[in-house]
Amino acid sequence: MDIHIANAEIRADARNVLASTRAARPKNTTLAYEPKQREFKAFCERKQYHDADTVTEDKLLLFLVEEVTSRPLKVKSRKAADDVLHEETRLSWRSVRGYVTALTDLYRAQKAMGMNSHQSPREDNVREYLRSLQRRDAQLDREQFADKGRDTLLDGYTEDEFEGVCRELWARGGALPECHLRTLVDLLLGHYMLTRGSDRRSAEISNLFTFEFKETIGALRHKNPLVCMLSGLAFYLLYRWDLTDEPFPDFSERSAWYGIRLIKRTSGDRQEPLSYTSQREWVAKAFEYVGISSSKKTHIGHAAGAKTAELKGVSEEQIRRAGRWSQEQMVGCYLNSLPREFMRTMAGHPSQAGCFEIRRASLTPPDALLSQIWPELDIWKGQFGPHVDQINDLAATGATNLLFYLREVILQDSVVLRQLFPDNAVWTHSVFQHEAYSSFAKQVTTCLDEGESPTQLSALYQAMPLLMDHLKAMDARGALRAARSEQQAARSEQQAAEVKALVSSIAESQSEQLRLLTSGSLMFRLEALPAATSTQQLPPPLSLSFSLAGSSQYVSACANGAASPEPEPQPPSYRMSRGVKTVDCLWREWTVGLGGGPSIQALDIKWGSRWRAGRRSELQWYSLRLEAIKEIRRIAQAQRTSEEAAMWQLNMQQQNMGCSLDQLCKRLRASRKAKN
Numbered sequence: 003m004d005i006h007i008a009n010a011e012i013r014a015d016a017r018n019v020l021a022s023t024r025a026a027r028p029k030n031t032t033l034a035y036e037p038k039q040r041e042f043k044a045f046c047e048r049k050q051y052h053d054a055d056t057v058t059e060d061k062l063l064l065f066l067v068e069e070v071t072s073r074p075l076k077v078k079s080r081k082a083a084d085d086v087l088h089e090e091t092r093l094s095w096r097s098v099r100g101y102v103t104a105l106t107d108l109y110r111a112q113k114a115m116g117m118n119s120h121q122s123p124r125e126d127n128v129r130e131y132l133r134s135l136q137r138r139d140a141q142l143d144r145e146q147f148a149d150k151g152r153d154t155l156l157d158g159y160t161e162d163e164f165e166g167v168c169r170e171l172w173a174r175g176g177a178l179p180e181c182h183l184r185t186l187v188d189l190l191l192g193h194y195m196l197t198r199g200s201d202r203r204s205a206e207i208s209n210l211f212t213f214e215f216k217e218t219i220g221a222l223r224h225k226n227p228l229v230c231m232l233s234g235l236a237f238y239l240l241y242r243w244d245l246t247d248e249p250f251p252d253f254s255e256r257s258a259w260y261g262i263r264l265i266k267r268t269s270g271d272r273q274e275p276l277s278y279t280s281q282r283e284w285v286a287k288a289f290e291y292v293g294i295s296s297s298k299k300t301h302i303g304h305a306a307g308a309k310t311a312e313l314k315g316v317s318e319e320q321i322r323r324a325g326r327w328s329q330e331q332m333v334g335c336y337l338n339s340l341p342r343e344f345m346r347t348m349a350g351h352p353s354q355a356g357c358f359e360i361r362r363a364s365l366t367p368p369d370a371l372l373s374q375i376w377p378e379l380d381i382w383k384g385q386f387g388p389h390v391d392q393i394n395d396l397a398a399t400g401a402t403n404l405l406f407y408l409r410e411v412i413l414q415d416s417v418v419l420r421q422l423f424p425d426n427a428v429w430t431h432s433v434f435q436h437e438a439y440s441s442f443a444k445q446v447t448t449c450l451d452e453g454e455s456p457t458q459l460s461a462l463y464q465a466m467p468l469l470m471d472h473l474k475a476m477d478a479r480g481a482l483r484a485a486r487s488e489q490q491a492a493r494s495e496q497q498a499a500e501v502k503a504l505v506s507s508i509a510e511s512q513s514e515q516l517r518l519l520t521s522g523s524l525m526f527r528l529e530a531l532p533a534a535t536s537t538q539q540l541p542p543p544l545s546l547s548f549s550l551a552g553s554s555q556y557v558s559a560c561a562n563g564a565a566s567p568e569p570e571p572q573p574p575s576y577r578m579s580r581g582v583k584t585v586d587c588l589w590r591e592w593t594v595g596l597g598g599g600p601s602i603q604a605l606d607i608k609w610g611s612r613w614r615a616g617r618r619s620e621l622q623w624y625s626l627r628l629e630a631i632k633e634i635r636r637i638a639q640a641q642r643t644s645e646e647a648a649m650w651q652l653n654m655q656q657q658n659m660g661c662s663l664d665q666l667c668k669r670l671r672a673s674r675k676a677k678n
Contacts, residue, residue: 020114030200038104045069057109059123062102063131070101071135092142095135102128158306159294164193168229170291172419175426180246180268183238183428184276185284188265190231192303193310194222194348196321199282199300203275205264207251208397210404223360224349227415228422236408236415241428243376248272250378253385253398260397311348318657361449367413367442374433375409413439417446485608489571573609576600578623583663585630585653592631629670630663 024032045065046055071093102124112118142148159167171186191197197205224230243250251259261273267280278300285299296302311321373380379402386392386399413433420429420443433439579596582588587596595601602624605613614620630652637648656666 016114016116020111024111034100035104035107038101039108041065041069042105042108055108056118056120057105057112057123058120059125059127062105062123063127065105066098066101066128066131070098095132095139098135099132102132158296158298158302158309159289161310163292163294164189164306165226165229166292167288167294168234169422171288172228172423172426174291175423175428178268179427180238180241181284183234183241184265184268185288186234187231187238188281189285189288189303190229190234192300193307194231194345196304196307198304199278202265202300203263203278203281206260207262207264208256208260208401209264210401222345222349223363223411225360227362227418230349230411230415232408232411233415233419236411237419237428239405239408240375240412240431242266244431245428250376251401253382253395253402256395256397307348318654361452362414362417362446363410365414365442365445365449367410368438370438371413371433371436371442372409374436375412375431376405379405379409413442414446417443418450573613574600574605576605576613577620578602578627580623585634585649585656585663585666588627588630588663589634589649592627626664626667626671629667629674632674633670 042057042061042065043055045068046061051061073092075093106122106124109118109120109123167189168186171182171189175182188202191202191205192199223232227233242248251262253259263272263275265276265281266272267274267276282299285302289296289299298305308321382398382402383406384392386395386402388394416429416434419426420434576599579591582591582596590596592602595604614624634645634648634652637643637651638645641648656663659666661669
C-alpha cells in the first residue's frame with residue numbers, strides 16, 4: 003500500500019475519533035470553549051496570518067494581550083464594587099485562564115488532525131503571564147478595597163441561618179408552594195450531599211434509590227424534620243404528583259420514567275431541566291428571607307456543607323467521599339461511596355454507628371393512610387426483583403422502595419411540620435383530612451412528648467471511645483507498674499542471695515576462728531613504738547598485732563560484701579519508627595506505642611534521656627518530633643480542649659499544608675524560635 007494512502011487513512015481515522023469525542027463531551031464544555039475559539043479565529047483573520055488560525059504560543063500571548071485582558075467586561079460583574087466604572091473593569095486572571103484552556107483544546111484538535119506541528123502553547127511564557135495577571139488582580143483588590151470576606155468562612159451561612167432559610171421556605175408555601183418546596187429540596191441536596199448546582203438541575207428521578215445499612219439504618223434522616231433532606235424531598239414529590247396535574251411515574255418501561263427530572267420547571271415538559279437563572283433567582287430569594295449575604299448561590303451548599311462538617315469534627319477523608327473529590331476507582335466501582343460518619347453527623351446524630359434514635363419514626367403509619375399517598379405506587383409493590391415472576395430492574399427497584407419509604411416519612415414528619423406551618427398548601431391533601439390521621443397524629447405527639455433519650459446500647463456506643471482511651475491509659479500505667487514490680491522483685495532476690503552467701507561465709511569464718519583458739523595456734527606479739535616529741539611524758543604506746551590463720555577469708559568476704567555495688571538496670575535500645583509520616587501516627591507512637599513496642603512517653607518517664615543517649619541520629623529524630631508534641635500540648639492548653647482533639651487539629655493542618663511530618667516539625671521549630 004502506498005505510504006501516502008496509509009497516512010491519509012490514519013488522518014481520516016483521527017478526525018473521526020476526534021469528532022466523536024467532541025460530540026460526546028459535556029454540553030457545558032462545548033458552550034464554554036466554542037465562543038472563545040471563535041474569537042481567536044476572528045483575531046487571526048484580522049491579522050491575516052499566513053498559517054491562518056494555527057494555535058502557537060506567540061499568537062496566544064498576543065491574542066490575550068490585545069483582545070482579552072485589556073478590554074472592559076461585556077457586562078459589569080455582580081462582584082465588582084459599586085464605585086468602579088464599567089470602563090475600568092477587566093477580566094479576572096481565572097477568566098483569562100479559561101481562554102488559555104479553550105485555545106489549548108483547539109491546539110490539540112489541530113494536532114490530532116495533523117494541522118499543527120508546533121509545541122503546546124501552554125508553555126512557560128503563558129504560565130508566567132497568568133501569574134502576572136494574578137498579581138495584578140491582587141493589587142487591584144487592595145486598591146479598590148475588595149471584600150476580603152469572600153471565599154472565607156464568612157462567605158456562606160451558619161447552621162442556624164440554614165435552618166432559618168428552611169423555615170421561611172415552609173412558612174411561605176401558601177403562595178407558589180411548588181417553587182418553595184423545589185428550592186427547599188435544592189438547598190437540602192446541596193447542603194447534605196455536597197452536590198453542585200448543575201448536578202442537581204440534571205438529576206432525574208431514576209437517579210434516586212434507597213439502600214439499608216444495618217448499622218446505619220435511618221441515619222440520613224435528620225432529627226429535626228424542618229431541615230431533613232428526605233422530608234423535604236417527600237413533600238415536594240407529594241405536591242407534584244398528588245396536588246398538581248403531573249401524573250405519577252409509569253414504571254412499566256424505562257423510557258416512560260427515566261427522563262423525569264428531580265427538580266423541574268413549574269410549567270412545561272417535566273423532562274426539561276430547571277434553568278440556571280431560575281435556580282439562582284430562587285436561592286437568592288430564599289437567602290433574602292433571612293438576610294444571608296453570600297457571593298455564591300447555586301454552589302453554596304457544596305462549600306457550606308463541607309465547612310459545617312469540618313467544624314463538627316468530620317474527618318477530611320469522609321468529606322472527600324461525600325463531595326466526590328478525587329474519588330479513587332476502588333470507591334467508585336467496588337465500595338459504597340457513602341461516608342456514613344459524615345452522614346450521621348450532618349443529620350444531627352453522633353458520629354458513632356448505632357448512636358441515633360428518631361422517635362417519630364418508631365410509629366408505622368396505618369395502611370389506610372399510606373394508600374392515600376401516591377395510590378398508583380401500590381401497583382408496583384413486589385413487581386421488581388430477581389425472581390422469575392418479577393421484573394429485573396435495579397433502578398426501578400431502588401426508586402419504588404424509596405417512594406414506599408417516603409410515604410412513611412410524609413406522615414410521620416407532617417405531625418411536627420403541620421403545627422409549625424399550618425398555612426402551607428401541602429396540607430390540603432386528602433390524607434391529612436382522613437379520620438385515621440388524627441389518631442395517628444396523637445400517637446406521634448405523645449411519643450414526641452416523651453422526649454428522645456439514647457438507648458443503653460447507644461449510650462454505650464458513645465462512651466466506648468472514652469472508655470477505650472481510659473482503658474489504654476490504665477493498661478499503660480499497669481504495664482509500667484508491672485515492669486517496676488518485676489525489677490524490684492529481681493533486685494530483692496539478688497540482695498537475698500547476697501545476704502545468704504554473706505551469712506554462710508561469716509558462719510564458716512567464726513567456726514574456723516574457734517578451732518584456732520582451741521588448738522593454740524593463735525600467736526600474739528607486743529612491740530613498743532618510739533615516743534612522740536612532747537612536753538608531757540606519756541607511757542609509750544603498745545602495738546598489738548596477731549596472726550590468725552584462715553581469718554583472711556572472713557575479712558575478704560566482708561569486704562567484698564560491703565563493696566560490691568548493686569547492678570544498675572540498663573535502658574532498652576529503642577529506635578523511633580522512620581515510617582511515621584503523619585501527626586496522628588506520631589501521637590500514637592508517642593502515647594501508646596507501635597506494634598506492641600513501648601511508647602516514647604513511657605520510655606521518657608522511666609529512663610529519661612538514657613534510652614536514646616549516645617546515638618546522635620536518634621537524638622536529632624526525637625528532638626525534631628518533640629516539636630509536634632509540644633505544639634499539640636500548646637494547642638490543648640490554649641483552647642482548653644483535650645490533647646486528642648488538639649492532635650487532630652494539627653493533623654488537619656499538616657494535610658492542608660501538604661507537607662511531610664519532617665517539614666511540619668521544622669516549621670514549628672522555626673516559628674517557636676522566632677517568637678522567643
